[in-house]
Amino acid sequence: MDSNRIQELLEKYWECETSLEEEQELRAYFSNGDIDEQFKDEAPLFQYYVNEKKDGGLDGLFDEQVLAELEKSQVSRPKKGNAVQLFFNLAKVAAVGLIIVTAGYFIREEMNKQEVQPYLTDTFEDPQKAFEETKKALQLISKNFNKGRKEVKKLSAFNEAQEKIKENNL
Amino acid sequence: MNMSLEAFKTRVLPTKDKLYRFAFKMLGDSEEARDVVQEVFIKVWNKRDDIDKLENMEAWCMRVTRNMSLDKLKSKKRKLTDSLDQTMEVSMGDKVTPYRSTEMNDMMQNIGRYIASLPEKQKQIIQLRDVEGYSYKEIGDILEIDLNQVKVNLFRARKSVRDNLLNANAYGL
Amino acid sequence: MKKILTIVALVVAVQANGQDAISRFFEKYNDDDSFTNVSITSRMFSLFTDLEMESEEDQEVLDAISKLKGLKILAKDGVNGKSMYKEALGMLPKSEFEELMSVREEDNDMKFMIKESGKVISELVMVMGGDDNFFILTIFGEIDLKQVAKLSKAMDIDGLDNLKNLDKGN
Numbered sequence: 449m450d451s452n453r454i455q456e457l458l459e460k461y462w463e464c465e466t467s468l469e470e471e472q473e474l475r476a477y478f479s480n481g482d483i484d485e486q487f488k489d490e491a492p493l494f495q496y497y498v499n500e501k502k503d504g505g506l507d508g509l510f511d512e513q514v515l516a517e518l519e520k521s522q523v524s525r526p527k528k529g530n531a532v533q534l535f536f537n538l539a540k541v542a543a544v545g546l547i548i549v550t551a552g553y554f555i556r557e558e559m560n561k562q563e564v565q566p567y568l569t570d571t572f573e574d575p576q577k578a579f580e581e582t583k584k585a586l587q588l589i590s591k592n593f594n595k596g597r598k599e600v601k602k603l604s605a606f607n608e609a610q611e612k613i614k615e616n617n618l
Numbered sequence: 619m620n621m622s623l624e625a626f627k628t629r630v631l632p633t634k635d636k637l638y639r640f641a642f643k644m645l646g647d648s649e650e651a652r653d654v655v656q657e658v659f660i661k662v663w664n665k666r667d668d669i670d671k672l673e674n675m676e677a678w679c680m681r682v683t684r685n686m687s688l689d690k691l692k693s694k695k696r697k698l699t700d701s702l703d704q705t706m707e708v709s710m711g712d713k714v715t716p717y718r719s720t721e722m723n724d725m726m727q728n729i730g731r732y733i734a735s736l737p738e739k740q741k742q743i744i745q746l747r748d749v750e751g752y753s754y755k756e757i758g759d760i761l762e763i764d765l766n767q768v769k770v771n772l773f774r775a776r777k778s779v780r781d782n783l784l785n786a787n788a789y790g791l
Numbered sequence: 792m793k794k795i796l797t798i799v800a801l802v803v804a805v806q807a808n809g810q811d812a813i814s815r816f817f818e819k820y821n822d823d824d825s826f827t828n829v830s831i832t833s834r835m836f837s838l839f840t841d842l843e844m845e846s847e848e849d850q851e852v853l854d855a856i857s858k859l860k861g862l863k864i865l866a867k868d869g870v871n872g873k874s875m876y877k878e879a880l881g882m883l884p885k886s887e888f889e890e891l892m893s894v895r896e897e898d899n900d901m902k903f904m905i906k907e908s909g910k911v912i913s914e915l916v917m918v919m920g921g922d923d924n925f926f927i928l929t930i931f932g933e934i935d936l937k938q939v940a941k942l943s944k945a946m947d948i949d950g951l952d953n954l955k956n957l958d959k960g961n
Contacts, residue, residue: 462780464773468751489783492725499726500749504642505635506652514631514656518623518663571830575838578831582839582862583852585829585928589917590943592901593936596892671837759854764941765847 451484458490630662633676636750637683643734643745644687654686677752680760684742725786732782733775739763740775747772816882816927820865829864833932836860855939860932868924876900876920879927883916891915898922905934912936 457474460466466474477483478494572578634655641651658679662669672678733744742761746752752760754768761768820826836856844850867875883904891903899921906914912934919926 462776464769464776468753471748472751492723493729493779493783496726496729497748500639500730500745504639506638506655510634510652510656511631514659515623515627517656517660518626570832570835571828572835575835575842578835579839579842579849579852581829581864582831582836582856583849585862585864585930586852586855586939587942589915589928589930590939590941592894592917593892593903594940594943595896596894596901596903597940668837671840673840764851 451486454484454487458487626663626666629675630659630679633679634659636676637679639749640680640742640745641683641687643741644684644738645690646734650690651687654683654690657686658682674756674759677756677759680746680752680756681762684760728786729779729783733779736775736778740771740778743768743772744775744779816879817863817865825867825870827864827866829862831862833860851938851942855935855942858933858935859930862928862930864926864928866924866926870923870925872920872923872925873900874920875925876902876918879916879918879920880904888914888916899924 454474454477457466457470461471461474475494475498478487478491479498483491570578572581637655637658638651641654642648645651645654661682662675662679669675733741736744739761743757746757746760747754754765754772757768758765817830821828836859839853839856844853880902887906888904889907891905893900893902895901899919901917901919904916904918905912914929914931915934915936916927916929918928
């Protein structure tokens with residue numbers, strides 16, 4: 449490959465101005481063995497990068513282990529059809545009722561813990577509009593938040609002011 | 619959409635080496651890195667209903683890998699009385715990579731050791747950019763920092779690496 | 792199976808309803824048309840990823856949204872904002888919410904309240920009350936304050952200086 453081209457790419461590389469493709473070009477050049485003497489200082493670096501990518505990895509045993517784990521969790525998912533059969537049996541219907549109540553209770557507990565979604569309805573149907581609104585809202589928070597932080601930094605008397613607000617409002 | 623096991627095999631599993639190398643660079647321990655990747659995959663699988671909404675799944679996986687590795691490091695740090703830096707230095711110094719690096723010559727080992735000694739963020743950015751070939755945007759997503767931070771840190775990292783390279787040669791190390 | 796799930800979902804929804812104090816506050820004023828009312832759910836958030844994001848700014852907003860599950864705004868002009876401000880803060884359970892920051896600007900009082908679960912902020916409420924306006928905004932999910940703070944550093948949006956403009960936008 450043209451030495452001038454490599455020289456040029458290297459200069460760009462050190463300035464962090466190379467594109468991904470150009471960096472790939474450099475790595476390719478340095479790993480093909482036929483390297484110009486003037487670049488011998490840089491050569492091991494790019495060879496190191498290539499080597500790093502080539503060498504490290506996980507074996508097939510890993511795949512097997514992971515896939516086995518995943519299949520386990522898939523099996524534990526509810527299967528279709530079971531529920532239908534349950535309905536043929538009155539006793540089982542009662543059991544289902546119990547499950548629902550218990551599940552409801554536990555899920556509710558979970559929800560209380562994790563606070564899942566108390567907001568159930570959207571005021572927008574157009575995502576674009578909803579996005580614009582969200583953007584406005586977040587920027588409003590952001591702006592006020594930063595303003596507030598600045599104030600905190602500026603005023604050592606902030607605590608005093610805070611107390612005052614509390615007195616006035618609570 | 620629900621991701622099938624087949625889709626998982628073709629779309630997610632092939633990222634394992636990248637995730638593993640990244641986790642290893644952070645943890646310096648091949649067993650732990652392996653565990654982290656496994657945990658990441660299980661997390662992906664459990665979230666497979668939402669996974670299609672992700673713009674860049676691989677970057678997301680890398681991010682989860684990083685966060686899990688950081689968690690591991692934190693708990694490790696609590697266990698050990700030594701400072702994190704010391705433990706890292708020792709473990710990184712001993713073995714630059716866990717792999718059978720037949721082609722690694724002294725020079726490259728020296729480089730590996732030097733990169734391992736860079737500040738954490740710079741080290742990670744070098745790994746993501748110069749080894750794995752991620753774009754600045756993706757690196758920002760993975761490390762949860764803005765583009766400017768990515769560029770500044772990459773610049774510093776490459777500069778240190780270059781200085782080290784030139785010094786090493788000047789002194790004939 | 793679907794049926795059962797639906798029933799479970801219903802039971803849970805009913806049980807979970809009214810658990811959340813701030814939701815009750817919103818419900819109280821939801822049907823009052825004189826209020827500007829905005830509500831965006833996680834389902835809508837998930838649709839944002841399909842939108843064409845033109846600018847880096849939009850991308851940052853999207854990043855900030857990525858872990859959110861809901862957003863609600865309630866605002867009104869020409870109302871005794873101070874008393875509503877007190878009412879809203881009074882409805883936040885003291886055991887769950889912590890004050891993050893409180894700012895007074897001209898006649899406006901503003902408070903940021905946060906709820907933490909584990910180490911993450913799971914809910915953020917921004918309440919503002921002036922002599923003749925009121926504004927409450929809550930976001931919900933996994934909130935990264937640093938990311939939110941970043942949004943207004945990058946740009947200064949016209950018309951976000953006060954909430955009146957946000958009101959008119961609707």
